[in-house]
Amino acid sequence: MHTGLVHTLDFDRNGKTLGHLSIPFSIDRSPYFQIKVPICSIRNGEGPSLLLMAGNHGDEYEGELSLAKLIRRLEPQRMKGRVTILPMANAPAVMAARRCSPLDGGNLNRAFPGDPSGTPTSRLASFLEAELFSCHEVVFDIHSGGTSMEHLPTALVERNADPERHQRGVDLMRRLGMPFGFIADNGQASPTSMGAARRAGAIGVSGEFGGGGTATVDSMALTARALDRLMMALGVIEAPVLAPDAETASPTRLLALSRHSQGLYATRRGWFEPAVRLGDSVSAGQVAGWYHDLERLELAEEALHFAESGIVLSRRLHTMCEAGDCLMQVAEPVEG
Structure with missing residues (x-):
């Protein structure tokens, strides 16, 4: 029991x-x-x-x-x-x-x-x-x-x-x-x-x-x-x-969605500002958003870039992030 x-x-x-x-x-x-x-x-x-x-x-x-x-x-x-x-x-x-x-x-x-x-x-x-x-x-x-x-x-x-x-x-x-x-x-x-x-x-x-x-x-x-x-x-x-x-x-x-490179991940504590919307078509190398460090205000925000092209499938809603948090995912369109 x-x-x-x-x-x-x-x-x-x-x-x-x-x-x-x-x-x-x-x-x-x-x-x-x-x-x-x-x-x-x-x-x-x-x-x-x-x-x-x-x-x-x-x-x-x-x-x-x-x-x-x-x-x-x-x-x-x-x-x-x-x-x-x-x-x-x-x-x-x-x-x-x-x-x-x-x-x-x-x-x-x-x-x-x-x-x-x-x-x-x-x-x-x-x-x-x-x-x-x-x-x-x-x-x-x-x-x-x-x-x-x-x-x-x-x-x-x-x-x-x-x-x-x-x-x-x-x-x-x-x-x-x-x-x-x-x-x-x-x-x-x-x-x-x-x-x-x-x-x-x-x-x-x-x-x-x-x-x-x-x-x-x-x-x-x-x-x-x-x-x-x-x-x-x-x-x-x-x-x-x-x-x-x-x-x-x-x-x-x-x-x-089959490769880790289709995701964008935080590598340290910070605050993420997105540059694209859900459903947008994006290209490899395009700016995905900016990573801010509110604990070190003298540092400029860091631009983060997509590793792969595709359609923005998901994004993190919580602006504050820790290392390992997934910020965005990009899915690859499949024809046929």
């Missing part, structure tokens, strides 16, 4: 059922405490099986709010198959408005395949990969830039060594209706949810839907449209549930 993860959900039961994944974790104020991760199962007979999750990082809100809406709005009679919804997968991080869990410091999206007798985050990762992802055909994990990052709205899949399954993932990524999409090369041992989905035999699809630790009209509209389009592409629903009046999406433009 002190390790592992328990729940009482019957994923083969028709109808809508709400419950919790419960992870025992003794703390000072409560020796038999359980971390409660909300989960919802909606099923109507045989059909596609889809797992939707958000709150992998606690400060990324578009997915959390959209999946909470979906739990309330999606009724079994309006769908077929099974949809399992985790609106706040890393629940302690969500409640603390932090990227990682305050209970064990766990970054869920770096914890897979996990350990069933490890820390709470590791136990949750183990259950998701070994038991939950494996009983779904598609896993859709919704992200955004979080509190510290502004991110170009971008769909994502990780490369699959199986050409047929890889193409299936790319096709579903395009069906989301996002303006951009890219394929990550994180390897078979990837510690992410997408790596876990692949190892579990599911098709993994993800994306970055906003940033800044907030939800906007535009980012929520993109998220709602993507959820509706994915469910319709899989045959779960016939008509939109979250965004019935959504505009028609333009074709997704593919990008590639």
